[in-house]
Amino acid sequence: MIKRLFNFHGGIKPASHKSESADAPIRPAPLPHRLIVPLRQNARASARCIVETGERVLKGQRIGEAEGTLGTAVHAPTSGHVVDIAEHPMAHPSGLDTLCVVIEPDGEEAWIEHAPFDYRSQGRLATLTWLRDCGIVGMGGAAFPSHIKLGSGKGMDTLIINGAECEPWITCDDRLMRERAAGIMAGVRILRELLGARRVLVGVEDNKPEALQSMREAARADTDIEVLSVPTLYPAGGEKQLIRVLTGIEIPHGKLGSEYGVQCFNVGTAHAVHRAIEHGEPLLSRVVTLTGNMAQPANYEVLVGTPIEHLLPLAEPREDTDRYLLGGPMMGFALPDLSVPILKGSNCVIAASPALFPPPQPELACIRCGACARACPADLQPFELYWFSRSRNFGKAQEYHLFDCIECGCCAYVCPSHIPLVDYYRFAKSEIWARERDVKAADQARERFEFRNYRQEREKAEKAARLAAKAAETKAKLAQKPAGADGDAAAQGEAAAEDPKKALIAAALARAKAQKAAVQPRNTDNLSPEKQAEIAEIEARRATADTGTEPSRAASEEKS
């Protein structure tokens, strides 16, 4: 039976450049002198360090413990000594530092004790915890923890396995499917069982016939696993695009596949799951394509934490290489620093030269030709978003679904005016995030300020009440005194002689205090009518404006 495929809107067909590295089998990369293993593996979570400098670690030993809901464990990729625990630049466009465990390999590759995990008898929850502690994350790029995706589990209709690899140049998944299809399929079966999925659809772009062939062979015995050839059209490997192509289901921005009965994993992730369950091995390495302006394009099995500069000589970059891209040319980024380590989601390093990746032509005016809209796989009107972002009309940009943009780059690829459209969207998104943070901060400041006012008023009132009560008490005592003094003993008379005096002083003090507390002018009293009107207006604005958007104002008020 031939399954009907669906198509998504837009998409582009850039030159694939797969042949450069597609025929290079996966080879293990030599051990580097140093491994820099970041405790942070994705943007959302960081592991807690559980080793100390100087400690000897074994291959596969846990060095970072999962923390937070989206946390996963981090392991020593090989045996050696922890020589440092320090901040180090990360493979991220910002090049910002993150805490890393630096390990000097001893070359022994001495494994920590490990054994297969019997997921069938251990139960679902324990299995998910096991995957978390094996550091299993999505290997397609985003490094999203797999146990979270599996967690929503049960009652899933379709499990999608992403072998599309739609970005030009990258061939690591292609090689993995050609060489380790059996392992991938073993992982797929585990994932299917954990999800309780009714069927499995494996999507592979039709420019990888060998991978399709070996995947089909590996899945021959399974009647509920279908390996499907999908048309080569970037970005068919985008998670939502692939789900659309294979099932016809469109998952809106901000929704999870599980809400629609589908869940998607990369082929590399499936393989890692297989290693973790059936061999008890945590995720220590991945396949990385080295290609582009290289004399020996290749695919290497690379330990997580290997500095990229250690890998580059393996593929012999040519003289005119001017920078290196991590990831594909459509969504990757130029590495700000070559000492950054390979992460679990790093799939490809491309040597770029001015000849292969010419500098962009000067940006011209948008002529509203709509080529971007025809190319957009999210059905957006990119040029409208461009106008709105450019004019900082962020509200409008959001109204036109700015956050549905997946930054695939199709619009910029086709733009005849050479406008770096995606940069405008990144700018608008980060501005909106910054504003939301500001609004939040202002809200908090306002709430604090209002509570402080309330507290001060309350304390004032309480104090006044206390003093008034005391004064009344004293008065009452004084009124009683003369009557009681008549028939009393001498001792009492002495006390009484002293008491009225004390009481009088106390009462006077209390009155003065009470008076002072009651009429103490606020710094906003005794002002000219204009000033008071202005203050009233500010108060009104503060009350009506949905929030103070200027944190500085709220903050200054708090100080006053």
Next chain:
Amino acid sequence: MIHSPYIRNNASVRSVMLMVLLALLPGVAAYAWKVSPAILLNLAIATATALLAEAAVLALRRRPLAPALGDLSAVVTAWLVALCFPPIVPWWLTVTAVLVAIVAVKHLYGGLGQNPFNPAMVAYCAMIVAFPALMSQWPPAGGLPFEMQLQLILGGVRDVDAITGATALDAMRTGLRAGAGTVEAVRDDSAFGLLGGRGYEWVAAGYLLGGLFLLARKIITWHMPVAFIAALALISGLFWLVNPAQFASPAFHLASGGAMLAAFFIVTDPVSGATTPRGKLIFAAGIGLIAYLIRAFGAFPEGIAFAVLLMNMCVPLVDMKTQPAVFGHKKGVSR
């Protein structure tokens, strides 16, 4: 720092505009051959004026000259102005019209991509209002010696009523307005050819050919030409069916005047037109309807230019109200 994507296809505004100019060539050739070779002189005058005006404004605005002059958009505007004017208008009229288009309509609004109105159509409307007589002197196809055409353009004596005739649209309109004639009677006029205006219908065929080329090269999408032609055919067909004696056939309306030029080259101007798929249909259909109403009941024989400007005004609203559903928000797709 340069960010992803690091690869681009080789599209450019220049290549888009070059395609449009190429696509105009069959029409221009038919024009020069069947109607009047003087059109070539007009095209040259218009092109030179457009480039000079563009350069001057860019210099005034302190913008780099090369990218804007090289994008050929000014040349496209110039050609469209020249092609929708009578081929024997005096040179200064063409110059004025192109100046209006480039300086006032394009650059005063901010240059390429910023103008809400179609520059060539504003120029046409301004000129037909300012110089109605000059703008309605069309030479009969092939009926005027080339020398005389040159003289007329370059500023000779204009005693042209004797030598120019009415266009087919004009003849149809005045003939029917006179009350006595029917469509059949009017069509005996020498201005008429097989379908539209004699000679001019070949030009229209040339534009159609060029338009199909633009469609094939994906420079334009099908929406606008189809909606415009369908709307014009539909409304003219409706009137024609009701009263064939008093209303010309859809075929006549499509083959005469600027219908084909408009369908593929004017309505499809991306800058001033609607951009969403549904918006494009509404925009172009609106132009077809209004153009017909002006032709049949208005004060001018050709109403496309006014129709285009009227619909240009509606573009922001049309675009806003026809935004396509984005991925994941379509009805009936995701469960």
